[in-house]
Amino acid sequence: MDKISISVRKIVEYAYRSGHLDNTYRSTVRALEGIDVHKKLQGLEGQDYQKEYYLSFIVPYREIQFEITGRADGVFTLEGVHYIDEIKSTTLSPEDIGEGGMVHWGQAYLYAYMFLCLNDLSDMGIRLRYYNVETFETTVLTQVKGKEELEQITNEILEKYHDWAKLLLQSDLLFADSAKSLDFPYSSYRKGQRKMAVSVYETIIKKKRIFLQAPTGIGKTISILYPALKLMGQGEVEKIYYLTARSSAKEVAFDTMRTITDKGVRVKSILITAKEKICFMDECQCHKDYCPYAENYFDKINGALYDAIQNYDLFSREIIENIAKKHQVCPFELTLEISLYSDVIICDYNYFYDPRVSLRRGFGEESVRTVVLVDEAHNLPDRAREMYSADLVRSEFLEVSRPLKDSWGKVYKSIRGINKLLLDLSKEIDEDSTTIIELPESLSYKLRAMTNVLDDWLGKNKGNKHHKEVLDLYFRAWAFISISERYTSDFCCYVEKGRDFRIKIYCMNPSNILAEIHASVLSVVLFSATLIPLRYYTNVLGGTKEDHASRFGSPFPKGNFKLLTHTGISLRYGDRERNIPKICDLIKRFIEIKKGNYIIFFPSYSYMKDVYEYYSSLNEDNDFRLQRPDMKESESLEFISAFNTERGVVAFAVLGGTLSEGIDLTGDSLIGAMILGVGIPRINFQSDLSKVAYDKLYGRGYEFAYMYPGYNKVLQASGRVIRTEQDKGCVVLVDNRWSQKRYQQLFPESWQHWTQVDNLEDMVTELSEFWK
Missing domain, CATH: 3.40.50.300 (P-loop containing nucleotide triphosphate hydrolases)
Incomplete structure (x- = not known):
């Protein structure tokens, strides 16, 4: 019997998702809010409440064994009945929440069935809590289900997922069989190539990081991809991220994967194109009233995804656009979906490092077997400083608020509240100066309050002519909130006062953040022709004493x-x-x-x-x-x-x-x-x-x-x-x-x-x- 490992969240979302692609700007914010909401509600429970309860259970269904894993938000006992607790953040009123969403109930049901089976129980309680981030009110929904009913629901979920699981297993088998014959794709190694490939192989096997300085012409791309793919074929690596800042370097990496595929290796590789470039519409407005590819997106995406994985191994921009048009789905969201099931993801740094992008969907689940290959690593220090810095400009709050004054007083007042805070702060600063200050404690709190108001307005006014300006301000505010939560001695807060007033959190030294991110994966390879001096780059890129470093000479006369x-x-x-x-x-x-x-x-x-x-x-x-x-x-x-x-x-x-x-x-x-x-x-x-x-x-x-x-x-x-x-x-x-x-x-x-x-x-x- 074949076996597939899957998380509760992935299987339930696949089985029950439906509706339109709408307000995708909320995903990152919801993730940030969700963490806070979970901590807050979990902290209110008694000592017997077990938070983040890990569950793993194998459920045989037809010819497949499903190894299902996940963490329930909480487990507790009430009047002799064991309960699964699931917590969701929302802006909906209790009336709009109604009986709750099927995706949310589905996750809770699956956790309940797993807990019930593992503990030989006859019934389980399920508590679903919706916390409104605007009103701070909690809507509580509870049910009690018997074993037979939970088993029926579980089988229904598995039936919806079965054909997709079978396709994934077939795809894995094709790769495993073809990878056995994976050899270096060229007739011979250039000078230094074999040594480099061996260094990368040994680094990954030892779960370490390596810094490689090698000149142009040695063939770095294949020398670094090949050993990682070899280990993937041996089952040591599950996913490879190939990161680079330039479009031309992405194309080189993708062409290298094409060469590997042409040799008969059934590895799935995807090149991620920026949303602004791949969007079919004139503007990136992700809602059904503007974009036909957003309408009923979640009803159509499973079919598009099945088509993609069944029929393609190489996902270029052209291939993704063709599939998206065929199934009438958003090409960028389709790209992200395909990336979840790709072996090699070729993309810009920000998809892996930037906290505001957060596109590593499901990343935490496979991170222990993820290898990250960072091309042109000399560019990463500056890019990391940018990604982990954020600013606010007073004039932007004034400009966005003005046209909203008469019709949307609540939104106007919330934006003007931040403007007043910045104005008061500017009065303490000398004219035409740049001054280091302490990060104002009240700023993040008031920004959160403002974004909650903007969130509601953005959801209800998608066609408004001021929507884009409000949305841009919303993003800017959340970027500042996100970075402020990471504030340490590696950061500095300063203000600039001239014709305008700006407050900025600047990341002076990103090395600790990079080290933390690198430690979350199996192995990281950072390489460039110009990592000189090597000691400098190992320091600023978060290197440690345990990391390896190698230099390679030029192969040219x-x-x-x-x-x-x-x-x-x-x-x-x-x-x-x-x-x-x-x-x-x-x-x-x-x-x-x-x-x-x-x-x-x-x-x-x-x-x-x-x-x-x-x-x-x-x-x-x-x-x-x-x-x-x-x-x-x-x-x-x-x-x-x-x-x-x-x-x-x-x-x-x-x-x-x-x-x-x-x-x-x-x-x-x-x-x-x-x-x-x-x-x-x-x-x-x-x-x-x-x-x-x-x-x-x-x-x-x-x-x-x-x-x-x-x-x-x-x-x-x-x-x-x-x-x-x-x-x-x-x-x-x-x-x-x-x-x-x-x-x-x-x-x-x-x-x-x-x-x-x-x-x-x-x-x-x-x-x-x-x-x-």
Whole structure:
């Protein structure tokens, strides 16, 4: 008899879900409220009340054994009868709640049946409690069921789930059989690939974390995915998350999975596309009055899901859109549903790390056998700081409230209440200043009260012309509440007072949060071509003494790459303007030595503009292309495509922008890059906060907050030039700071043959010799 493991919540939701996709914005908020509500009501019970009661029971039904597990909110005894307690948060009135929802009763019935069987009882009590988060009133519904009736209900649930369970078992069997023959998909390993794959394999087996620094061209994607898949085939791993910040890197990972699938391995892989991109409608409004794909969504989703799992292994955006249109369901929600039953999930960092996204549905259940692969891990510290920071701007509360004053007084007053609190706070702050303050204790409480009012209004006024603005404010308020609940010494609260007033919770050091998240899964692999210095990244990414770290050398011929450091010009902020003529001379000679495609990387857009204008005044026939700060994704792709189709392209770009990371220009599509400066950002308040925090922790605040992040931008930009074994190209680093030992000791192994010059003539001589 086949066996399948399933949680109470999953099986009941599948069996009884119906209705429209509506107010999906509530999911994250409800989860946060639900935790508080559970703790509050559980805390009111007596000593005999057993909260979060774990249950596991095997129920045979037809040809399948269902191993059902879950945690009932509570178990207690009343007048000799054992009760299962289920708690739900709501905004509904007792009249609207009525007799309760079947999904809620279904969960309670299943828990009751499991408890009854495990304890050989003849009947069970069920208590379903709805706690209204606006009125703070509790609606209590109770029933007592006998064994026969609970068994009948359980069989009804299992019958609804049976065909789906059978399909999942077939899918697992196909993967298990095909995975036995899973070999490295290419004829041979590149230099360093096998060693990397072995390191990843051993790390996962030992349930550890590893930091891998490996240059472009070694084949990191397959070297890291392959051992994880091998262990999945052996039953050691249940799910793989492949996280990356760039669309192009997601495509590379997905293509790698396509290669694996083409070899006959029946692994299910999904590429998650952002909601705004995959939505079929002009706006992402998830309710039936606007979107036909939201109407009766829950009645149609099981059929769409069955179709997907039965007929596909690779879920690209195109495949998901086709299935969604066929079944008339929301493509983004379908994506999330499919991800629950996928083996490999390829997505952005936020789907795993961001507390406000919370899309790891059911994540906690399989986390003990989940492996997380973090590509471009050098981007994660900044992204984590963003994800765990939040702010409020006073003017937004004023603007959203004004049009609501006459018709919706309650909503208007609740928003104005926050505005008044911020106004009172601003009166204590000097004009045109940024000031560190204690996090106001009353702010989160009043924000919760406001969001409860907004929640009710949003649900009843979906077609209102102000709905979007209120919804945006609602999200912003909940983001602030969510982050404030995590507030520790790793955070700082500050206010900015100028033309507007802003209060912000800033995450100075995300390492402890990342360490906590990483500890919740089986294993984490963090990798990048530029995890340099490795000690810095292990610290800021939450590494511990038990974690592994490995470096891998470049597989490319050293003679194909020329690195020059030009130390005769200062590009510190105060010296940049006076050195523009010298920079223009350098650029002119640099691109004249050998005709080809080049990128000149600048420390800022304003400096790029100044240099371009001066250069153009002397060389009117130039055809340089300038990166714009407001370029759309399609414009960036068109900008980059010129390098593949034309020769003699010279682009001016900003260090740290889209052109300095993530583009793959092979052959003679890009033969050289000049990088102006050492990448250090201008001194700013937030980086200074991180500097203080890192000084206390490691005694190297400036390096952690400014120097190392800036240096990483240089490494990324230089990495655009050599992408394959056949490529030949040069990089010139311009700044007198490159003569300093503290920078030179950071140079990777592939840079150890660099040449230092301090004048134009020597640069020309060195490059002319290289291009002979």
